[in-house]
Amino acid sequence: MDLTTIIFAALAVFVCYRLYMVLGTRGGHEPDEQEEPPFSQPAEEVHPTVPEEPVSRTGNEPAWAEPIRDAWPDFRAAEFLNGAKSAYEMIVEAFAGDRLADVKPYLDPGVYRAFEAAVKSRRDAGQTSELSFVGIESASFAGYNVENGMLRITVDFRSDQVRVLRDQKGEIVEGDPNRIDLVRDRWTFARALKSRDPNWILVETGGSAPEVS
Template sequence: MGIGVPFLDIILLALFAGFVIFKLRSVLGRRTGHERQRPDPFAEPPKSNDNGNIVRLPDRSAEADEAEGAEEPGSMAAGIMRIKLADERFDEREFLHGAKMAFAMIVEAFAKGDVDALKPLLSRELFGGFAAAIEGREKAGETQETTIVTVRSADIVEATLEDHQAKVTVEFVSEQVKVTRNADGEVTEGDPDRIDILTDIWTFARDIRSRDPNWALVATRVPED
């Protein structure tokens, strides 16, 4: 009997310990390998803009300049960062929104031959080329009809800053209906019943020292085959 009591105590203690472990596991759970990583309480909280969208604001300190050295000098990301550091108003999302609007306005104004609408949107050199093309079309008695069905995408592909001149190149992929008619109204190019998928690469420029926030189109091209 003297030996049986301690043995019974050990059994009771083992059962109690097992019960405690079972309760802890039911409360804390088991690791399955798919748990979300717990946030670091000492990490710096992310900054946000007025709209509540989390963004990383550029650091204009000397340390940021050293960190930028890790970027490839000619990369698009480095170009965008240089423009941001020089012009705190630049935001690529707002820029692309404006670029898409300008794209539609310029394409439609060129088709209509509206040089007055084109002039404030183009550089002096590019405006001369557009105006000459419109004049040649009018002399030939031709008319052009262009309808932008939709702009599928607009993506920045190049960005540079040289001598206070910021240049941003955008690749537009759009669906358009384009038709050219002769003086008799006959279709000489295009098809009014066909939607073409077109890719255009446009470069916009702006002097960041200017108070005028508007960008001007300075070059256009199409992708090389």
């Protein structure tokens, strides 16, 4: 073995030994229990992120969902609100297009009769409704109650719609095909707590006049 090989071999042994000393063992000075470890951040300087919406004690659901989960542990706020938005758009479009039969399973009988009467009145007057659903700006929780085994949740909707009502001659009675209206509605959905049917039923509607966006 030549001299160069011996030198490199000795150097490799020395480097491995130093790495072992650094990674495999601790230093001779052990901090006592009251000494703060190096590079730690003082507790008073920690600034936890505050969520935009309060969360429940589980940390996974908004605070408003917590009492609902006490009544029905399977409740999921995001899943419910997403379903409510889909139902809202589907029912609004069915009402405007005279297709209430398509959404009848999702309507309380009283709500269905009210919608049906409005559609019949429109038809008897020779009027036609045109609707272009632009999108939902927001769907927010507005309240809940549990009574006689039924869970009811109220949601406030803000949506953008183009709505036009025409007479028999095609003349515009209400609305503007070139204008997007901001529509506010407050709807209440319900389901039996012990039901295995995942669908909610629309049991109450309300709203205000549209605002021009």
